[in-house]
Amino acid sequence: MRTSGLLAxxxxxxxxxxxxxxxxxxxxxxxxxxxxxVTLADAGNYADACPKFAESARLDPHVGTLARLGECExxxxxxxxxxxxxxxxxxxxxxLGDNRRDHAxxxxxxxxxxxxxxxxxxxxxAPPGFVLAIDATTLDAASLGVPIPVEPGxxxxxxxxxxxxxxxxxVTTKADGAVTAVAIALVDxxxxxxxxxxxxxxxxLPPPAPTTTWSGYKTGALVAxxxxxVAAGVGVAFGLGSFSSWHHATGLCSQTSCSPGAxxxxxxxxxxxxxxxxxxxxxxxxxxxAAVLWIAAPRSSPxxxxxxxxxxxxxxxxxLRVTGALGL
Numbered sequence: 196m197r198t199s200g201l202l203a204x205x206x207x208x209x210x211x212x213x214x215x216x217x218x219x220x221x222x223x224x225x226x227x228x229x230x231x232x233v234t235l236a237d238a239g240n241y242a243d244a245c246p247k248f249a250e251s252a253r254l255d256p257h258v259g260t261l262a263r264l265g266e267c268e269x270x271x272x273x274x275x276x277x278x279x280x281x282x283x284x285x286x287x288x289x290x291l292g293d294n295r296r297d298h299a300x301x302x303x304x305x306x307x308x309x310x311x312x313x314x315x316x317x318x319x320x321a322p323p324g325f326v327l328a329i330d331a332t333t334l335d336a337a338s339l340g341v342p343i344p345v346e347p348g349x350x351x352x353x354x355x356x357x358x359x360x361x362x363x364x365x366v367t368t369k370a371d372g373a374v375t376a377v378a379i380a381l382v383d384x385x386x387x388x389x390x391x392x393x394x395x396x397x398x399x400l401p402p403p404a405p406t407t408t409w410s411g412y413k414t415g416a417l418v419a420x421x422x423x424x425v426a427a428g429v430g431v432a433f434g435l436g437s438f439s440s441w442h443h444a445t446g447l448c449s450q451t452s453c454s455p456g457a458x459x460x461x462x463x464x465x466x467x468x469x470x471x472x473x474x475x476x477x478x479x480x481x482x483x484x485a486a487v488l489w490i491a492a493p494r495s496s497p498x499x500x501x502x503x504x505x506x507x508x509x510x511x512x513x514x515l516r517v518t519g520a521l522g523l
Contacts, residue, residue: 199486208491225255232263241270252280258288258295269306274370275344278306311368312342314376322356322381342374354379422477 232247248264265280281303288296294313315327321336326332329343330350354362359381366375 222253225251225257225260228254229257229260229263232267234265234271236267238399241267245271252283256283256287258284258291258293258299261287262295262299265302265306272370273346274306274310275346278303278310278344308372309370310344310372311347312344312367312372312374313352313366313372314374315339315352315354315379316376317381319378322359325356327379328353353359353379354381356381358384360384424482432438 228247228251232244232251235241235244235247245267248260248267252260252264261280261284265284267278268274268280269277272454281299285296285299285303287293288299305502313329317339322339323340326333327336327338329345329352334343345368347368349365349367352362352364352366360499362379362381366377368375390423
């Protein structure tokens, strides 16, 4: 047991020694950084001096290091950072009972008097999800009504919340300690409108009737031609019959007289000849009418036609009868 306790005490002592050595090394680096920062600041090179003071204060914070860092930041115009570091120096001096506390307090008050501040207000309670952004810094509703220290110069301010239009404004501040009030106005975002209804397509119309060059005239011409051909056939048939009857009657007749049968054949031959002549007349009229109608036919005919051409043959009458209407 004594051996275990002895080993534990040795291990704890070694750990404490290592920690002290680490702190000693950090303090040594911090001291070197502080001296380098003082040299640079005394030469007026504050841009390089400030990082040296900041790293020294991180490794081994001291009242003097924080004070020099506050002075350096103010030289660069970073009044907000200078205010922060003077506040840290005052707090550390208070905790340590350092007699430089009063100096740090006085410098903090002096710098605070030139730091610009923005005071944001809302006419009503902040809606859920409210976000306030000053440049790259994002805040929430807790920042409303509290003066927010900002560096001198232009600042982009943006406030937004779900269901509201973003509030955007640009504010320019100076190193004069003024508090600039910014009244935020959040307006309800318009309700999104759905897509417009698609208009109904007009009813499809039936396709137009195909145009044709055929017309009632041509139909009538074909009918007339057909009737003429039929009439010509009738004329041929009766003509052959008339010729046969006349030839037969001639064979039965002498120079002075004819038998009763021959007289009947001769009369039949004359009747057939009359019908044949009438039929040929109808055929000629039909063919002529067909030619006239075909030539007179228009190029297109939107209407329908209803023509009827009929042959007319009778005692003392021969021709064509055309009835109906032409679709013009």
